[in-house]
Amino acid sequence: MKTVSMLGLGLALWAGLAASAQALGPFQVYEQALRNDPEFLSAIKARDAGLESRNIGRAGLLPKLSYNYNKGRNNSQATYLNERGNTHDDRNYNSYGSTLTLQQPLIDYEAYANYRKGVAQSLFADETFRSKSQELLVRVLTHYTQALFAQDQIDNARAKKKAYEQQFRQNEHMFRQGEGTRTDILEAESRYELATAEEIQAHDEQDAALRELGALIGVATLDIDELTxxxxxxxxxxxxxxxFSSWHEMALESNPILASQREALEVARYEVERNRAGHLPKLNAYASVRKMESDSGNTYNQRYDTNTIGIEISVPLYAGGGVSASVRQASSNLAQVEYELEGKTRETLIELRRQFNACQSGVSKLRAYQKALISAEALVVSTRQSILGGERVNLDALNAEQQLYSTRRDLAQTRYDYLLAWTKLHFYAGTLGAQDLARVDEAFIAPGQAY
Structure with missing residues (x-):
């Protein structure tokens, strides 16, 4: 018997350790999502591509070195006019040319504007990626809490069904004794069926949330038992x-969406400057080393080695009005981005205020619902006792049960809403990071911790 008991204890410990190893808290889900979420992985590549804009723009300001080589076989006929008439000279020869050219822009406002535009595009890509990183944190916690809230709803619906079933049987018994009514039976049966429908809906919502969560970490399905x-x-x-004023300042300074929108404004501004440069002259310095042999009929059997250094200037005069039209187009796009930045700023600050209020009121709501739950539980007990004493009727018991389960649901919803509001507040302030999710993670049961 002692051996069997030790074996049973060992199996229980092994099962507990296995469950602990498989349990996933929000932070563990986030760590896996960083490696598997397609949207986040796509954001990484988008950032990498955007960061190259700086190098592309800078290339327009740096020297350009090019080499050109050509070699060909020529068959030509030269005709000379002399006293005896025309004389023909057939020439079959090889020709080649080799040119090494170095060019350095000296004055090129278009290249400069393109470089500044590339810098802004690079910063835009970086801020957009920062936004995607924080959005991933919010998405993880959103789907995680949705799945857990659905489980709370399932448990709540099952408890309601059990209570209504007991009430239904009690009403049937009393009806047979001649002490109850048919209406009492129908009322309990109706409440039972409604609870069944709620359970079915909660199962559907949980399945959707688990699938969303599984998609983030690259698995087909997740089980609710795998979540803490x-x-x-x-x-x-x-x-x-x-x-709130401090959060307001933080959002204006650090919010990645607003920061990326400001960089988009810089991109649009330098696009205007780049198009305006179409009216301006360009000055380049260049140097070349050229070697040619028989490159034309006039240089037959002649070789030239030429070294050249100098400057060249190009002055645009007229381009059919295309430059002016491009400037007007870019200016309109700039105004559009300015309005978008203003709209996004207002939207962000409104959401920031909403989440701040939700955090402040959420604490009071949690206390109120916790007290309401205690009162609702006491009400169910007292109502059942009052029915036995003839002071209350069956409908009063059903209403007390309904109030109890509604309070449980509202309390669970408020707890998850508070966590999301706290997380989203940091998101809109632009400060949300893995350390914040780690703090949220502490609110969930760690593997091996008693519930």
Whole structure:
């Protein structure tokens, strides 16, 4: 018997360790999503491509070195007019040319504007990637809490069904005893069926959330048992700083969406300058080394070695109005981006305020629902006792049960909403990082921790 008990204990410990090894908290899901989420991996490549814009723009300001070589076989006939008439000379010969050219822009405003545009495009790509990184944190926590809330709804619906089934049987028994009514039976049966429908809907919502979560980490399906639930003792997270004005300043300074939009404005501004440069002259310095032999009929059997150094200037005079039209087009695009930045700023600050208010009111709502849950549980007990004493009727019991389960649902929803609001507040402020998700992760049950 002692051996069997030790074996059973060993199996229990092994099962516990296996469950702990498979449990995934929000932070573990995020770490896997960094390696598997297609949207995030796409953002990495988009950033890498965007960072090259700086190098592409800078190339227009740097020297250009080119080499050209040609060699050919020529068959020609030279005709000379003399006193005896025309004399023909057939020439069959090889020709070749070799040119090495170095060119350096000295004054080229278009190249300079293109370089500054490339710098802005590079910064735009970097800020966009920072936004995608923070969005991944929000997406992970959103789908994670959706799956857990759906499980809370399933558990709640099952508890309701059990309570209504007991009430249904009790009402049937009382009806047979002549002490109840048919209406009481129908009322309990109706509540039971509604709870069944709620359970089915919660299962569908949970399946969708788990599939979304699985897509983030590259697996076909996830089981709800693989996620760590939220601790029942969770109350709130520290809100630092405590004033909205500080969060307002942080958002204007650090929000990656606004930062990328400002870089988009710089891109549009230098696109205007690049097009305006079509009216301006260009000055280049150049040097070349050229070797040619019999490159034309006039240089037959002659070889030239030529070294050249100098400057060249090009002055645009008229291009059919295309340059002016391009400037007007780029200016309109610039104005469009300015309005988009203004709109995005207003939208971000509105969302920032909404999440800040949700964090502040969420703490009070959590306390209120926790107290309401205690009262609802007590109400169910007292109502059942009052029915036995003849002071209440069956409908009162059903309503008390309904209030209890609604309070449980609202409390669970408020807890998850608070976590998301706290996370989104940091997202809109532009400060959301892995360390914030780690703090949220602490609110969930760690593997091996008692629930």
């Amino acid at each position: 639930p939220l601790t029942r003792s969770f109350s709130s997270l520290p809100l630092e700083p405590g004033s």
